[in-house]
Amino acid sequence: MSDDLICVGAISGAYGVHGEVRVKSFCADPEDIETYSPLVSEDGKRSFALALIRPMKNGFVARIAEVATKEQADALKGTQLFARRGQLPHLPDDEYYYTDLVGLDVFDTGGTALGRVKSVQNHGASDLLEIHAPGATTTVLLPFTKAAVPTVDLSARRIVADPPEGLF
Structure with missing residues (x-):
């Protein structure tokens, strides 16, 4: 595509x-x-x-x-x-098209790699980033909120996440 x-x-x-x-x-x-x-x-x-x-x-x-x-x-x-x-309309700085998020590398606030965005899902309540961790057989669903995902840098193709305790 x-x-x-x-x-x-x-x-x-x-x-x-x-x-x-x-x-x-x-x-x-x-x-x-x-x-x-x-x-x-x-x-x-x-x-x-x-x-x-x-x-x-x-x-x-x-x-x-x-x-x-x-x-x-x-x-x-x-x-x-x-x-x-x-x-399509240009989006404000804090909004993204789902397709732009897929494939971005995800790091925690300390710089440790958490994985890569596999998909963006929404089951009615809010958006969730499906993260595939390196070497893992399953994925993790990270809430796509300002608290859990404080930084999205499309130009660097990376996300900085502050996931809830015990999620990863």
Whole structure:
């Protein structure tokens, strides 16, 4: 995947029989996903002109210009939707796109390496950094809060963490 692409949503399946799809938005303001249209697939080879029709539980009903049947909509289930970085708003200094955090090295406040960010997860309460420690078979979920992660340095590709006692 290109660093130029940011995942802003996913197609979760067909809606009805006329080619409409269910879309889950990952944007801070969920309806903003439409403003980044046309969206592209992860490989950048497919383009989707997305138009939101109405909100629904956990997302939106949307129309994609090239999709006319339920079968075509079903075939798109699970497709992630990406916007080009230049289409997205610039973030304040203390906010980050998930994709920018993945792969960063994590150190504690004393400089000891804790691991590397494998993914960023959010199960409803707050963001969690999934950290894979060198030589470990499991990962650790570190709360992505100002207290637990006081420093994110994207240019140096590192995070300084002050994890809760006993986490690592």
